Amino acid sequence: MTIYDTIIRGGTIVTAADRTRCDVAISGGRIVALGTDLGDAREVIDAAGRLVLPGGVDAHVHISQPSGDGIVMADDFESGTRSAALGGNTTIMPFCLQEKGQSLRQALKDYHAKAEGECHVDVSFHLIIADPTDQVLGQELPALVADGYTSFKIFMTYEGLALNDREILDVMSVARETGALVMVHAENYDAIRFMTEQLEKAGRTAPRFHATSRPIAVEREATHRAISLAELVDVPVMIVHVSNRESMEQIRWAQNKGLTVLGETCTQYLVLTEKDLDGLNMEGAKYVCSPPPRDEASQEACWEGLRTGVFTIFSSDHCPFRYDDPAGKLTPKGRTSFRWVPNGIPGVGARLPILFSEGVMKGRIDIERFVALTATNPAKTYGLYPRKGTIAVGADADIAIWDPERELTLSHAMLGDGSDYTPYEGRPIKGWPVLTMVRGAVVMRDGALVGRKGHGTHLARGLSPYATKAGPVTF
Ligand code: URP
Ligand code: ZN
Ligand code: ZN
Ligand code: ZN
Numbered sequence: 001m002t003i004y005d006t007i008i009r010g011g012t013i014v015t016a017a018d019r020t021r022c023d024v025a026i027s028g029g030r031i032v033a034l035g036t037d038l039g040d041a042r043e044v045i046d047a048a049g050r051l052v053l054p055g056g057v058d059a060h061v062h063i064s065q066p067s068g069d070g071i072v073m074a075d076d077f078e079s080g081t082r083s084a085a086l087g088g089n090t091t092i093m094p095f096c097l098q099e100k101g102q103s104l105r106q107a108l109k110d111y112h113a114k115a116e117g118e119c120h121v122d123v124s125f126h127l128i129i130a131d132p133t134d135q136v137l138g139q140e141l142p143a144l145v146a147d148g149y150t151s152f153k154i155f156m157t158y159e160g161l162a163l164n165d166r167e168i169l170d171v172m173s174v175a176r177e178t179g180a181l182v183m184v185h186a187e188n189y190d191a192i193r194f195m196t197e198q199l200e201k202a203g204r205t206a207p208r209f210h211a212t213s214r215p216i217a218v219e220r221e222a223t224h225r226a227i228s229l230a231e232l233v234d235v236p237v238m239i240v241h242v243s244n245r246e247s248m249e250q251i252r253w254a255q256n257k258g259l260t261v262l263g264e265t266c267t268q269y270l271v272l273t274e275k276d277l278d279g280l281n282m283e284g285a286k287y288v289c290s291p292p293p294r295d296e297a298s299q300e301a302c303w304e305g306l307r308t309g310v311f312t313i314f315s316s317d318h319c320p321f322r323y324d325d326p327a328g329k330l331t332p333k334g335r336t337s338f339r340w341v342p343n344g345i346p347g348v349g350a351r352l353p354i355l356f357s358e359g360v361m362k363g364r365i366d367i368e369r370f371v372a373l374t375a376t377n378p379a380k381t382y383g384l385y386p387r388k389g390t391i392a393v394g395a396d397a398d399i400a401i402w403d404p405e406r407e408l409t410l411s412h413a414m415l416g417d418g419s420d421y422t423p424y425e426g427r428p429i430k431g432w433p434v435l436t437m438v439r440g441a442v443v444m445r446d447g448a449l450v451g452r453k454g455h456g457t458h459l460a461r462g463l464s465p466y467a468t469k470a471g472p473v474t475f
Contacts, residue, residue: 004032004041005440011047011401015054015390016372024052026397029439034393045435045442047401053371054390055090055121055398055436056352059378060240060264060315062344063094064114068160071342072327074320074419077118078453080348083318083417085120085444085451087349088433090398091388091459092318093378095153096125100160104129104140108149112458119456120443121436122398124384126151126183129171130161137174145178148460150383150467152182153240156222157189157290158343168229176235179469181382183238183264186222186247187214187291196339207284208277210338211292219291220246227254227261233473236260236466238381241317243269243291245301252310260466262381264313265302267351268293270358272423285329287423289319290343303364306373312381314373316351319344320419328420349415350424356402356431383461397440406432414447 008024013034025033025041063080064073075083077094084092096111098104104127115123127144129136129152141152154171155161163171168184175182195213199205204212223239227250230237242248242265254261272293277284287293305311321342322328333340352374359365365373379389387396407430408414412422436444443451463469 001039004039006043006045007038007041008045008047008052008399008401011050011052013052013391014367014371016368016376019367024391024399026440029397031391031393031395031397045401050434051367051402051404052391053400053402054375055400055438056088057091057375057378057384057389058084058089058316058318058348058351059093059313059382060266060317061092061094061348062319065095065097067342069331069333069340070327071321071331074322074328074346075417077115077123079416079418080318081118081120081123081456082449083349083415085436085449086414086416086447088352088400088402088436089121089348090400090436090438091122091124091384092348093124093126093382095128097128098130100131102131104136104144115458117454120449120451120453121438121456122459123456124382124459124461125149126153128153132163132167132171137170141174141180142178145180150180150461150463152180153185154182155185156226157185157187157192162189165225165229168226169233172230172233172235172237173473176233176468176470177472179463179467181236181238181464181467182230183240184226185241186219186226186239188218188222191218200337200339205337207282207288207338207341208274210288210341211274211277213338214290214292216244216246216294219243220250223247223250227251227259230261231259234470236262236468238262238264240264241266241291242302242305242311244294244298248301248305248310255310262466263305263311264315265305265311266315266317267347267354268317268345268423269302270299271354271427273299276423282330282335285334285341286323286421287345288329288338288341288343289317289345307365311373312377314355315378316347317344318346318348320346320417322420324420345423346417346419347423349417350410350422353410353429353432354424354427357429361430381464381466383464384459397437399437400433401435402431403434404431406430406434408432416449
């Protein structure tokens with residue numbers, strides 16, 4: 001009889017489609033059998049009373065990206081993937097940021113060097129296109145898509161990152177030709193600059209005015225514009241980190257029109273509001289991210305988008321800075337105006353427990369949709385499926401075992417990232433990942449990291465099934 005490496009016994013297996021009581025047999029890092037009475041294994045993991053889920057795939061994570069002004073991100077690839085593993089994730093998709101004047105190849109070399117030998121979970125880079133030169137568009141991108149970097153993020157805002165509409169069309173055209181998927185950060189840069197200057201003139205510089213400087217109209221307009229530009233070149237597009245109903249409705253409108261427009265929302269838009277930016281003594285800086293968290297009605301809209309399928313993906317947008325640190329949120333410049341507070345909040349470790357507790361345990365979404373939004377859909381959308389994102393024979397043994405009854409109060413200490421706070425401190429949580437396995441190796445058990453860094457590897461990806469590879473656009 002076969003002796004497997006590992007059997008996970010007695011749990012309830014959940015996929016995006018269904019739930020089943022059965023055992024999982026693992027050998028050589030892959031799932032090799034599902035069923036009962038599977039036989040013997042060198043290690044048996046008891047999962048009685050537990051849920052056995054595909055490991056989380058967090059498709060939107062920032063790690064070790066430079067931010068200028070001497071500000072440094074709080075996570076390197078070791079701490080960022082540590083937090084991911086503690087929170088039940090087995091793959092993260094961080095960004096490789098091209099700097100102005102830099103080749104994409106050079107940027108990738110740098111990010112691979114930062115990640116090599118450091119990761120606890122698997123990683124796969126998206127590219128951020130900040131400088132779409134002829135060389136980048138004509139030579140580098142087609143070659144890199146063929147090498148498995150099959151998604152690019154572009155920005156409609158941020159100094160040094162924002163592309164104009166012409167540049168966006170150029171990048172989208174390359175995506176159409178190569179079959180890559182374009183992710184768009186949709187906020188109107190000029191409107192934000194205008195609002196920011198007005199607010200500063202009026203002396204309204206505290207962190208809470210970060211939200212005032214980019215109201216919903218700023219996001220809704222850019223969302224609609226990104227959709228229209230994608231429609232022009234006839235290419236699918238993913239609108240990331242959607243924060244509110246009006247932007248969500250632009251996506252729904254496009255979907256109803258028959259366009260392939262995908263949407264993502266994130267933890268902060270479900271459980272934070274603009275009021276969180278209102279704390280005393282710069283405490284509000286802890287919640288500065290873009291788009292900003294809005295209000296309760298926006299939270300409801302984001303839940304609706306998750307429930308009804310307008311949003312395909314639920315991510316963290318983990319972008320960690322230390323709070324109490326002159327190299328983090330509170331630089332001397334940052335204290336003078338919200339304009340200089342780095343945008344982004346930590347969340348890779350908190351994403352799954354919060355969606356599980358607020359979504360599944362409170363009856364807003366079922367457990368199958370939880371798996372779809374957090375693992376299966378991200379893996380499919382970005383070309384990692386069926387190797388990642390499900391529990392099936394032949395898939396990588398990337399598994400998180402959850403105790404659905406575990407109740408705790410969320411605190412930064414349990415998340416393991418390199419920041420010095422969590423914006424979700426003190427939240428009551430029901431349901432917690434108790435074991436994370438990456439390609440058959442247990443990397444987290446009962447809140448402790450038990451793997452070795454360097455087990456996580458980089459994944460080349462296939463084309464998104466949403467992408468068309470429709471050839472050059474002709475008019
Ligand atoms: O404020 C945010 N979201 N910072 C991270 C960068 C981005 O735009 O996703
Ligand atoms: Zn590498
Ligand atoms: Zn963004
Ligand atoms: Zn982001």
